[in-house]
Amino acid sequence: MSSSISIFKFKRFGTGLLWLVLFLFLFDRGLYYLIVSAEGRFYHDPGFAQRFGEFIKTKPFSTLILGTSRTFAAFQPYSFEKILGQEAFIEARSGKGPKYNWLFYEFYKTCAKPPRVVVYGIDYFIFQTKSKKRWLARFDAIRETIAPFSAPSLLLKNKDDIEDFLVDIIARMGLAEDKAFRATQDFIKAQDYVGRETSPGKLITQKPRNLHLHRYWPYPGKEGPYLKQLLEEWDRDGVTVILVIIPDYIGTYETNFEQQKSLNDLRRLTRDHPNVHIYNFNRPNAFPLENEEYFFNGGWGRSNSHLSKAGVEVFNRLLLKKIAVHYRRAKLLKHLHRRTKKPKQPPPGERPSSTPASTPVSAKRGSWSWMSPPSAK
Amino acid sequence: MNFISLRFLIFAGCLLPLFFLISARWKWLCLLIASYVFYSFAGIRAIVILAVSTLLVYAAALGLERAKTPRMRRLIFELGLVFGLFGLLVFKYTDFFGRLFFSMAGIFKAGIVYKPLGLAYIVGLSFYTFKSISYLVDVYRGKMAAEKHLGYFALYVSFFPQLLMGPIDRAVRFIPELKKRAVLDFDRLASGIELIAWGIFKKVAVADRLALFVNDVFAQPDNQGLYLLLAAYIYAFQIYCDFSGYIDMAIGFSRILGYDSMENFRTPYASRSLPEFWSRWHISLSTWLRDYLFLPIAYWVLRVIKSPSLLLIKAEAWAYGIAIIITWTLGGLWHGAAWNFVVFGVAHGIYLLLSNSTKKGRRRFVRWIRLDQLPTLRHAIQVFITFNLVSLAWIFFRAESLTAALAFLQNISQWIPTTRRGLVVFDIVLILLVIGLEAFFKKHARWPAWQKLPRPLRTAAFALFLCLIMILAMDANNEFIYFNF
Numbered sequence: 125m126s127s128s129i130s131i132f133k134f135k136r137f138g139t140g141l142l143w144l145v146l147f148l149f150l151f152d153r154g155l156y157y158l159i160v161s162a163e164g165r166f167y168h169d170p171g172f173a174q175r176f177g178e179f180i181k182t183k184p185f186s187t188l189i190l191g192t193s194r195t196f197a198a199f200q201p202y203s204f205e206k207i208l209g210q211e212a213f214i215e216a217r218s219g220k221g222p223k224y225n226w227l228f229y230e231f232y233k234t235c236a237k238p239p240r241v242v243v244y245g246i247d248y249f250i251f252q253t254k255s256k257k258r259w260l261a262r263f264d265a266i267r268e269t270i271a272p273f274s275a276p277s278l279l280l281k282n283k284d285d286i287e288d289f290l291v292d293i294i295a296r297m298g299l300a301e302d303k304a305f306r307a308t309q310d311f312i313k314a315q316d317y318v319g320r321e322t323s324p325g326k327l328i329t330q331k332p333r334n335l336h337l338h339r340y341w342p343y344p345g346k347e348g349p350y351l352k353q354l355l356e357e358w359d360r361d362g363v364t365v366i367l368v369i370i371p372d373y374i375g376t377y378e379t380n381f382e383q384q385k386s387l388n389d390l391r392r393l394t395r396d397h398p399n400v401h402i403y404n405f406n407r408p409n410a411f412p413l414e415n416e417e418y419f420f421n422g423g424w425g426r427s428n429s430h431l432s433k434a435g436v437e438v439f440n441r442l443l444l445k446k447i448a449v450h451y452r453r454a455k456l457l458k459h460l461h462r463r464t465k466k467p468k469q470p471p472p473g474e475r476p477s478s479t480p481a482s483t484p485v486s487a488k489r490g491s492w493s494w495m496s497p498p499s500a501k
Numbered sequence: 502m503n504f505i506s507l508r509f510l511i512f513a514g515c516l517l518p519l520f521f522l523i524s525a526r527w528k529w530l531c532l533l534i535a536s537y538v539f540y541s542f543a544g545i546r547a548i549v550i551l552a553v554s555t556l557l558v559y560a561a562a563l564g565l566e567r568a569k570t571p572r573m574r575r576l577i578f579e580l581g582l583v584f585g586l587f588g589l590l591v592f593k594y595t596d597f598f599g600r601l602f603f604s605m606a607g608i609f610k611a612g613i614v615y616k617p618l619g620l621a622y623i624v625g626l627s628f629y630t631f632k633s634i635s636y637l638v639d640v641y642r643g644k645m646a647a648e649k650h651l652g653y654f655a656l657y658v659s660f661f662p663q664l665l666m667g668p669i670d671r672a673v674r675f676i677p678e679l680k681k682r683a684v685l686d687f688d689r690l691a692s693g694i695e696l697i698a699w700g701i702f703k704k705v706a707v708a709d710r711l712a713l714f715v716n717d718v719f720a721q722p723d724n725q726g727l728y729l730l731l732a733a734y735i736y737a738f739q740i741y742c743d744f745s746g747y748i749d750m751a752i753g754f755s756r757i758l759g760y761d762s763m764e765n766f767r768t769p770y771a772s773r774s775l776p777e778f779w780s781r782w783h784i785s786l787s788t789w790l791r792d793y794l795f796l797p798i799a800y801w802v803l804r805v806i807k808s809p810s811l812l813l814i815k816a817e818a819w820a821y822g823i824a825i826i827i828t829w830t831l832g833g834l835w836h837g838a839a840w841n842f843v844v845f846g847v848a849h850g851i852y853l854l855l856s857n858s859t860k861k862g863r864r865r866f867v868r869w870i871r872l873d874q875l876p877t878l879r880h881a882i883q884v885f886i887t888f889n890l891v892s893l894a895w896i897f898f899r900a901e902s903l904t905a906a907l908a909f910l911q912n913i914s915q916w917i918p919t920t921r922r923g924l925v926v927f928d929i930v931l932i933l934l935v936i937g938l939e940a941f942f943k944k945h946a947r948w949p950a951w952q953k954l955p956r957p958l959r960t961a962a963f964a965l966f967l968c969l970i971m972i973l974a975m976d977a978n979n980e981f982i983y984f985n986f
Binding site for chain 2: 133134143144147148150151152155159277280283287290294295296298
């Protein structure tokens, strides 16, 4: 090193650097604690337990649908009722990972009997997903133990959570946005969702020259053990579990190139649970993945896409056709033959208030003849 | 290579110890290799063009000194200009002028269609081309001697902190700077790191966040009402934080290495007139345009007109008007080969022309309405008008095309949408934060208020600022806007 650097200056710089590291450490921890406590207060939802407890008693829900936003976009309780005559409760949104689902299921059992069937929407990124604090706050699960030495910077380690928090603060600053956000949080309204006609984003239908591939994040990932716990609990509770790999647009399908690995992980996890059945709709021969009208956003180079309203209709028909067998085995389909009238189509975005619970779709469509209940054979 | 990336962190981590450990005699080589490694991430083609252009301009400058006749000098100079500009013309303007030429030819003969070559633009090309050209012109004008040492000249052209987005430093100032003995100075190191942190804050915590609202509004200008106007204002700050953030980082890195880069921004939105704005915004480009385009054109017009006036207008006024419009049209084109950039440039040309020609009238008007007795109010009005004019021009700069810019302007209305209000409020808070911090630091030249703080307090404040960056930074991976130019 140059001789012009005096020892005195070097020492001074070294001391300064030590001070900086010390202050960084203190501020990083201090600010992170402040943010976490602010999050607790910000997201606190004291009325949730009561509202949920009241709602869940209004119908005999036989099916519980769990997953992320892709599940929310893909599954319709309305179709379960229309086609299978089953009341399904959907609890799926962006940021609802296995941890949230486990907490939710525990809570669910305190309010109602365990469901007979659980339909779980599986994403390629399921083990990469971390449950968002806005949802975990429902069960006071935000204040996890903070290990001050677990990372050089807690702010950087938890950057995604902080970003979510910031976004939600911004949403609350604009009251209209907060209202819209509250609406998405409303689990009762979520039951009426029948698919979205306008795209929330652009679907990339052209393959780029340099295709960005997304590696699969293997088990256990961020919250994998919670899924394992759920599977074990469902087994104990005698719940039939249907794991559905939701279709992705062909571009996304090819971008997520390690799908076999994800399927292998899933098979390993469910090996000891005979009550679990896996349905993979993310295959070109299982669902028309190349039809761009069936998808929103995502596409070539993106990691996931959501089904459009048209896609949801096709997907629900195909899915329910396949999984009806489990309902039959669980003796949940015996009243299907009593259906006589076709339900009135609801206006877009709305669910009919008085849908006849037993309309035989099989009577209207030839392709649905397999749906005939055992007594009709 | 982006300054805000893990790759660059590794690059800087390897370079700095090596640079300060190596003998002073070979520091230039160390930096030159580092600069080429830095630029190699733009691709082999970029490296080859940079190297060839450097060699040709270097040879042309040496040739200028050895030329025996003025005619020969002129020929070498013109050849040197062609060599220097070749890459820029081919990779940036082929398709633009190809389309223009073919559409004009289409007037005479139908069915002629231009097939775009689709040559990908090379990042940094515009910036180092301007550096090379300024060097060549300065040697031709006799302002400086041609640099004999190829290494130093190549380092001047490719100096990595300035390579991608400037500042467009002049050879006459920067080559001697590169030759001076660079030593590790801890005060410079500390102030360099502070400047880099400030640049990172402006880019990732402010510019990238402002981009959320701006991109959204510019992508769908229908039914946005007053948000369009807000988006134009917010974009003005987005581009400032984006560009000046990069420049702060570039100056910071240069400072750490022991070199002083030229200043490129001086709180430009505090300008009271358009000429003042261009003396505070992208200073290295505006002075380049002034010295190498505006003045030569203006003198040429004066030589052509010869008489003191033409059509009752003074020859000086003709020279100013013609030179300013040509300069800013080319200035607009420098930013991008599209008509919206041409309009952006022409708009600034017209602003400057009007500003110059109405100076006396405006002064008289101010006296007549007695605004001169309220200097603070007058100042505020001037800043407000200047900012609005600049923001109007930014619309053409930001829009995808000229048609999109016009549609954007047509859609502005008084209606205020109910969505994204929180985002707007947050953006305003961020802008005020930047204005406040810049006003605090830049009010005192060279930041003495900051420097005078006790060391532990200053270190604590800096650590807190770094934590603020960690909280507010967006993982958007957005490129710097000026990478495209």
